[in-house]
Amino acid sequence: MALYPRPIENLIVELASLPTIGRKSAKRLAFKIIEMDDEKVNRLVNALINVKKEIHHCKICGNLTDKEICDICSDESRDKSTIVVVEDSSNIISLEKAREYKGQYHVLNGLISPRENISPEDLNIESLIERVKDGGIDEVILSLSPTVDGDLTINFLSEIIKPLGVKVTKIANGVPLGVSLEYFDEMSIYKALEDRREI
Amino acid sequence: MALYPRPIENLIVELASLPTIGRKSAKRLAFKIIEMDDEKVNRLVNALINVKKEIHHCKICGNLTDKEICDICSDESRDKSTIVVVEDSSNIISLEKAREYKGQYHVLNGLISPRENISPEDLNIESLIERVKDGGIDEVILSLSPTVDGDLTINFLSEIIKPLGVKVTKIANGVPLGVSLEYFDEMSIYKALEDRREI
Numbered sequence: 001m002a003l004y005p006r007p008i009e010n011l012i013v014e015l016a017s018l019p020t021i022g023r024k025s026a027k028r029l030a031f032k033i034i035e036m037d038d039e040k041v042n043r044l045v046n047a048l049i050n051v052k053k054e055i056h057h058c059k060i061c062g063n064l065t066d067k068e069i070c071d072i073c074s075d076e077s078r079d080k081s082t083i084v085v086v087e088d089s090s091n092i093i094s095l096e097k098a099r100e101y102k103g104q105y106h107v108l109n110g111l112i113s114p115r116e117n118i119s120p121e122d123l124n125i126e127s128l129i130e131r132v133k134d135g136g137i138d139e140v141i142l143s144l145s146p147t148v149d150g151d152l153t154i155n156f157l158s159e160i161i162k163p164l165g166v167k168v169t170k171i172a173n174g175v176p177l178g179v180s181l182e183y184f185d186e187m188s189i190y191k192a193l194e195d196r197r198e199i
Numbered sequence: 200m201a202l203y204p205r206p207i208e209n210l211i212v213e214l215a216s217l218p219t220i221g222r223k224s225a226k227r228l229a230f231k232i233i234e235m236d237d238e239k240v241n242r243l244v245n246a247l248i249n250v251k252k253e254i255h256h257c258k259i260c261g262n263l264t265d266k267e268i269c270d271i272c273s274d275e276s277r278d279k280s281t282i283v284v285v286e287d288s289s290n291i292i293s294l295e296k297a298r299e300y301k302g303q304y305h306v307l308n309g310l311i312s313p314r315e316n317i318s319p320e321d322l323n324i325e326s327l328i329e330r331v332k333d334g335g336i337d338e339v340i341l342s343l344s345p346t347v348d349g350d351l352t353i354n355f356l357s358e359i360i361k362p363l364g365v366k367v368t369k370i371a372n373g374v375p376l377g378v379s380l381e382y383f384d385e386m387s388i389y390k391a392l393e394d395r396r397e398i
Contacts, residue, residue, distance in 0.1 A: 003292050005265040007253045011246040017239070019231045025219060028381070031289050032218045033247065034254055034263060035308075040216070045247050047210040048232065052240050054206045055233055064233060066204040090230050093202050109234075182227070 008034070060131070062107035062124040064089040072096075072105060079103040081138040084193070085128065085157065087111055087145060090182060091189075095143070098190035106131065111149040112156055118149075120156060128157075132164050142170040143193060145180050158199045168199050207233070259330070261306035261323040263288040271295075271304060278302040280337040283392070284327065284356065286310055286344060289381060294342070297389035305330065310348040311355055317348075319355060327356075331363050341369040342392060344379050 004012065008030055016026035033041060057063065058070035061083075065071070072078065072092070082103035086092055092105050108123045132140065140161050144150040158168040171193045203211065207229055215225035232240060256262065257269035264270070271277065271291070281302035285291055291304050307322045331339065339360050343349040357367040370392045 003295055005254060005263065007246070007250045007265055008263065011250045014243040014246040018228060018243075020224060020227065027289065028219065029217060030250070031263075031287065034250055035287075038251055041247055041251050044213040044217075045244050047206070047213040048240055048244050048247075051206045051210045051229070051233055052237055055204060064204065064207065064230075066206055088230065088234075090226065096202055 057107070057109070057124070060127075061105050062089075062109060062127070063092055063105060064107075077102075080136055082141060083128070083131065083137060083139075084141045084143050086143050087150075091143065094182075094186045094189055095193070098186040100190050101193065108144075108153070111144060111147075112153045113149040114152075115149070123153075125157070129160060129164075132161055132166050137166055139167040139169060141193065142168065142199075143189070144170070147180070154199070162199075170199055256306070256308070256323070259326075260304050261308060261326070262291055262304060263306075276301075279335055281340060282327070282330065282336055282338075283340045283342050285342050286349075290342065293381075293383075293385045294389065294392070297385040299389050300392065307343075307352070310343060310346075311352045312348040313351075314348070322352075324356070328359060328363075331360055331365050336365055338366040338368060340392065341367065343369070346379070 011030045011033065012023070012026045015021055015029050016023045018026075021029070054066045055064050056066075058065045058068075058073055060069055060073040063070040063072060067074070079102050083106050084095065084101060084103060085106045085108060086095075087108055087110060089107055092107065095101050095105075106124070106128045108125065108128075110118055110123055112118060112120055112123065128140075131137065140157070142154050142157060144153055154170050158170075161168050171189070210229045210232065211222070211225045214220055214228050215222045217225075220228070253265045254263050255265075257264045257267075257272055259268055259272040262269040262271060266273070278301050282305050283294065283300060283302060284305045284307060285294075286307055286309060288306055291306065294300050294304075305323070305327045307324065307327075309317055309322055311317060311319055311322065327339075330336065339356070341353050341356060343352055353369050357369075360367050
């Protein structure tokens with residue numbers, strides 16, 4: 001006899017397959033969800049469905065948005081001459097919170113990683129090169145995690161972009177090496193960005 | 200300008216409203232979910248919908264089940280003369296894993312708690328009294344958390360059930376006082392159950 005009725009076991013398996021949620025947390029969550037109001041669970045279900053339906057990548061920079069062009073790319077008051085290159089959209093939120101940088105962004109959606117079998121073609125790199133080739137860009141600032149994969153991606157991008165006559169910089173190692181950028185607060189990241197140096 | 204597009208913010212809010220998930224975890228989860236396969240998110244959505252649609256309380260004992268009568272109540276090979284009373288269905292899973300107890304259960308769905316405004320009428324107590332009155336029960340074992348609310352509930356139940364001529368026991372305080380039962384492994388709980396004493 002299975003200990004959990006099938007629908008409960010299914011929910012535990014799906015919750016446990018989410019990042020950062022282990023089997024034990026998934027079990028507790030499942031039992032709490034079962035006791036929650038139908039209305040509250042429906043709100044969660046609809047939020048999941050809507051986020052998948054309405055959120056996609058901005059056609060220009062790759063940022064997550066519910067529009068065709070994201071709010072940052074369509075903001076005419078922002079400086080069009082610099083692009084900060086980030087791993088994912090959540091890095092943009094951190095930098096925007098610092099309220100200091102007023103240029104453009106480009107989201108790679110990951111880093112080059114031989115270990116995880118992620119090659120440059122898997123990332124949003126081609127459209128970055130196109131943006132640089134289209135002109136009007138003075139500087140590309142690489143704001144990537146100071147890890148092996150981050151360094152690999154920085155080297156790859158600078159070798160392609162520098163020959164196009166555009167300055168390429170990377171954020172200073174103002175944060176300890178080997179740790180993912182998402183663990184740092186906005187001002188630490190902005191300070192590192194201020195201290196950027198040419199490659 | 201809102202930092203997050205509305206559908207992302209909605210998902211973060213709903214995830215953060217789940218127990219044990221804070222705003223920061225909710226943000227990380229939301230961004231991971233956005234990048235997940237549609238198919239995987241659909242499996243999670245369906246698991247949530249199905250658990251709410253198919254899971255309800257057993258008509259006899261209050262255990263969570265996808266049938267009218269749960270597998271334990273409908274198992275004719277189990278002893279019908281003892282009832283272990285628990286706070287919620289997850290406690291049954293723990294005891295069943297110990298594979299030692301072969302009697303019946305009754306799920307209260309909580310504890311009496313003046314602090315949280317939970318009175319006996321809010322719990323699955325009336326049907327427990329009916330089961331005892333229907334006869335055939337020799338012993339009611341109260342397997343409740345050793346907390347203020349747990350003690351209150353134990354006192355309340357024993358005062359009603361003892362006059363019906365049925366032995367009432369509670370599990371031994373073999374676990375530290377003031378800690379919720381769900382944090383203990385199956386054998387600790389079973390040992391405490393073995394050491395039960397009459398009230």
